[in-house]
Amino acid sequence: MKYILGCIFLLQFYSLGAQCPKLIWSDEFDGTELNKDKWSFQLGDGCDINLCQWGNNELQWYTSSKENLEVSDGTLKLIARKQNVQNRSYTSARIRSLQKGDFKFGRIEARMRLPVGQGIWPAFWMLPTDNVYGDWPQSGELDIMEYLGHEPNTVHGTLHYGNSWPNNASTTKDFTNTLTGFDQDFHVFAIEWSINTIKWFVDGYLYSTKSTNDLNGLRWPFDQKFHILLNLAVGGNWPGNPNSSTAFPQIFEIDYVRVYEDLDQPSIAGVTSIKAGDRQTYQILNLPTNAKVDWIVPPLVKILSGQGTDHLQVEWGSGPGRIMVNLTTDCIQSKLLQLEISIKPELSRSIILENFDQSPRIKKISSTGMLSRDIPNPGTNSINASNLCGKYVRSATQQYDVLAYDIEDIKSAADFISSTSKFYLDLYTDAPIGTQVLLQLENKNQALPANYPIGRHSRYMVTTTKQNEWERLAFHFLDKPGNTVSDFGVNQLILLFASNSFTGHTYYFDNFDIYTLSNTVGIQSIDIPKALKIFPNPIVDQLSLNWDGNETLLSAQLYDTTGKQIRNVFPRAKRLYTWTLADLSKGSYIIKLIFDDGSHFSSKIIKD
Structure with missing residues (x-):
């Protein structure tokens, strides 16, 4: 089944329009057998090449059986089955183009439909044909598309490189389809690979670019020939093992694999x-x-x-x-x-930390610079018309100027990482446009000036766009410096104005607030589900959704507090839907519902 629109065969084209792109290798899977001139099987569990369980604690035994690999109806199907072979509980298939399709630079793409289920791990990737720089990962690994079956909306693009295990390194980025899972339809996954840059695409959308600068001074091994691999793994360190919810057989379906000499093909941006x-x-x-x-x-x-x-x-x-x-x-x-x-989820103000008009919810511990409270507003405007504000003069003699507060209102810091909660601040400064302000969440019993990153939970950042004028800024998650503080262990907040600089600018600030996710998100249609009920909450085994209206529930999505989607179902239900979540771990989650009239709803739920 080739990618057909209006019954017309699809080819790619060259970006300048002067000539068509040069297709140098492809498999359209139009026959009834795997083309042995282009592919070879890899069999077993990897022990024969000193890579037992393929280095990832995978559970499958790869075969060349038609039960595990089928070419029919214009597609290749890699099929994972629950069956005992040798000492393994599952069978599947893995093929590669080694010595039959080896490439150095170009565009490599495949159109695929992915399976769904806990413990299912399909991949479209590349390994070096010759280990010029040494064994894995010194000579590189290029993952065009990896996918975990319990996260059907997300794919990953990764480079592996660096020194021998366990001192190996990687750089990765994922792409999430917010509406539908990659199991619902075919999608085109591609890279464009040049001498010092690799770009990743999904359906013509560029979502990641990696270059020599992203390897932190380590060797860029992606300047040699690589070959293509397609496999469907079961279990392993990354996806975890299948459970009672995982259905078999699982099918990884590939419409085509194509390699072009040309780069810079049309893509969509926005x-x-x-x-x-x-x-x-x-x-x-x-x-x-x-x-x-x-x-x-x-x-x-x-x-x-x-x-x-x-x-x-x-x-x-x-x-x-x-x-x-x-x-x-x-x-x-x-x-x-x-x-x-x-x-975007709609957030509303839930906690006023400090506005200089009422008692603050945060208490100053210390500051490197000079903090003054209840200072006259230096220049009222539509953003801030308050009479009073705070004033902070940064110490020009200190590279890292710190303003520290006690805070008791952070129930779960993971909410700020997932953007279901955010910090907002009004800021007026004479510092140049582009100045950064960091907000760091810490545990004051662990964090000491000289032991960074111990005691630090997460960092957030804003960048100024105005000078000598008020603006409202929302702090966005930057990173997690350490792992010693739990989501529930934050009791200190610090602000760092123009960190890692010796500057002495003045910062007026006001309306320092926490915003949290509203119960209803983006619901503006008059046809929204009426009297929508989600119960019980907390839940034990099942969650019931009930609404009074004719809307059809298209998608129910569940996110953990880091913002990672962990469940996505497509009920197509009216008025009532019951979701079995007995195997869900205890904790807090966000449920998002999408209806056929365009309305959608998000809310926090708790699993006991």
Whole structure:
């Protein structure tokens, strides 16, 4: 089954439109057997090559049986089954193009539909044909697409490199489809690989770029020939093992694998997470000359301008959706690029930490610079019309100036990492535009000036866009410096103005607040589910969803407090849906519901 739109075979095209891209290797899987001129099987559990359980504690035994690999109806199917072979409890398939398809640079892509289930681990990746720089990972590993079956909306692109295990290194980035899982339909996963840069794409959307600068001075081994691997693993260190919810057989289906000599093929660009009602522009990069462009938007999205061009401006409606563009050129008659758009959760102020008009919820412990309270506002505007504010003069003699507070209102710091809670601050400063302010959550009993990162939980950052003018800033998660403080162990907050500098600017601040997720998120349609009930909460085994209306529940998604999606089901239910969550670990979660009228709802739930 080739990728067909309007019954027309799809090819790629060159970005300048002067010539079509050069396809140098491909397998369309149009036959009934695996093409042995292009692929070889890898069999067993890896012990024969001194890599037992393939180095990851995987549970499968790879075979060449038609029960585990099938070519039919235009696709390749790698099939994992629960059956005992040798000393393993599962069978599956793994193939590679070694010595039959070895490549150095170019565009490598495949169109695939992924399986779903706990402990299921399909991958589309590359290894060096010759270990020029040494054994793994010194000569590199290039993961075009990896996926965990219990996270059906997310794929990962990774580079492995560095010194021999256990001193190996990696750099990775994931991509999440917010509306539908990758098990629901075919998607195109690709890299564009040049001498010192690798780019990752999903359905024509560039989501990650890695270069020699990302390897922290370690050797860039991706300048040699690599070959392609396709496999479907069961269990392992990363996905964990299957459980009672995992259905077998599992099928990893591949429509085609193609390798092009040319880079810079057309891609779609734009913001993927927006607010309801936002105006946004989406763009086609590397559009060939004389290309015909047809944008397709969801029903609740209004096209303002740009239909038929490489720039489309839209006004977004109340719900999430998918932006698509169909391209036609001299080389092809149809190519579809697409991008799923999510609606940002609506946060509302829940805690006023300090506004200089009432008693603060935070208590100053110490400061490197000079803090003054209840100072007249240096310049009222529409952002801040208060009479009083705080004033902090940074110490120009200190590289790391610290303003520290006691705080008792952080129930779970993970909420700030997942952006279900955020810190907001009004700021007025004479510091230059682009100055950064860090907010760090700590445990004061562990964090000492000389023992960083011990005692530090997480860091958040804002960057100024105004000078000598008030602006409202939202702190965004930056990183987790250490792992010694639990999500529930934060009792200290510090602000670092222009950290790692010797500057003495003045910072006026006000309305230091915590915002949290509203019970209803982005619901603006008059046809939203009426009297929506989620019960019981806390839950034990089952969660019931009940609403008074004709809306169809399209998707129910569950996120942990780090923002990672851990469940996604597609009930297509009306009025009532019961979700079995007996195997869910105890703790706090966010449930997100999406209905067919574009309305959606998010709320916190607790599992006992």
